[in-house]
Amino acid sequence: MNLPLSGAAREPASPSSGVRPRLVLASGSPRRLALLSQIGVDPESVIPSEIDETPRRGESPRGLAQRLAGEKAAASAGLAANLPELKPCITLAADTIVCVGRRILPKCEITDEAEACLRLLSGRAHRVYTGLALATANGGLRRRVVETRVRFKRLSREETDAYLMTGEWRGKAGGYAIQGLAGAFVVRLVGSYTNVVGLPLAETAALLGGEGYHPHRQWLAKLGK
Numbered sequence: 001m002n003l004p005l006s007g008a009a010r011e012p013a014s015p016s017s018g019v020r021p022r023l024v025l026a027s028g029s030p031r032r033l034a035l036l037s038q039i040g041v042d043p044e045s046v047i048p049s050e051i052d053e054t055p056r057r058g059e060s061p062r063g064l065a066q067r068l069a070g071e072k073a074a075a076s077a078g079l080a081a082n083l084p085e086l087k088p089c090i091t092l093a094a095d096t097i098v099c100v101g102r103r104i105l106p107k108c109e110i111t112d113e114a115e116a117c118l119r120l121l122s123g124r125a126h127r128v129y130t131g132l133a134l135a136t137a138n139g140g141l142r143r144r145v146v147e148t149r150v151r152f153k154r155l156s157r158e159e160t161d162a163y164l165m166t167g168e169w170r171g172k173a174g175g176y177a178i179q180g181l182a183g184a185f186v187v188r189l190v191g192s193y194t195n196v197v198g199l200p201l202a203e204t205a206a207l208l209g210g211e212g213y214h215p216h217r218q219w220l221a222k223l224g225k
Helices: 030-040 061-080 109-122 157-166 183-185 193-197 201-210 216-224
Strands: 022-025 089-100 125-135 141-152 186-190
Touching: 022 030, 022 061, 030 193, 061 125, 061 141, 061 186, 089 109, 089 201, 109 141, 109 157, 125 201, 141 193, 141 201, 157 183, 183 186, 193 216, 201 216
Parallel strands: 022 089
Antiparallel strands: 089 125, 125 141, 141 186
16 A cells, blocks of 8 residues: 655755655555654655564564564565556665574464563563565665563553553554653663664664665755855
8 A cells, every 4th residue: 555645854865876766655654654753754655564563483573673674675666666656766664573592582462472472571672573574666675673571560460450551552563662651660771762662763863874864964955054
């Protein structure tokens, strides 16, 4: 499904190519769209990709995040290639994995899953990996994986039950949203906070800039400079 976005400011043409590439986001996640907006980036189109996200036998959390991001970017870029109004374009995809050791936690959809995740995370450290992939205008694929370490305080039964009742955990990797109520559970974080939300912004900006899509130029374009 192609969801065109209006109001995206256009920066001046890239010196290297003569044309600033259009940006396609290969995710329907409102969180990722909001994070991009936070740094002044408004994709010209959102084309969510549908892929099988089942981990392969023996696949590490880091490897899974990298593979899924690459597959999402490739799938979405394939769809974007059929839309002349998006040429030339670059396609950004991301996939976030929460793990304890090598155990990959699910994107929780039912209460029992979320409760199991919260019990496992309570009083323990865990890691969050986000794989980034950028399909370039010339058919290439640039990839990166960002890691953040997070520690939860020990959760009481009352806290766990209350959080489960909010439903905030639904659809979230590891059964929590750090940008929401679950922020009260985090006692230590090492690395990128926005990585845990779902899109590491500094690394994303660097990937985009490498392909001629510079967020800081977007700021100036919006100011009419």
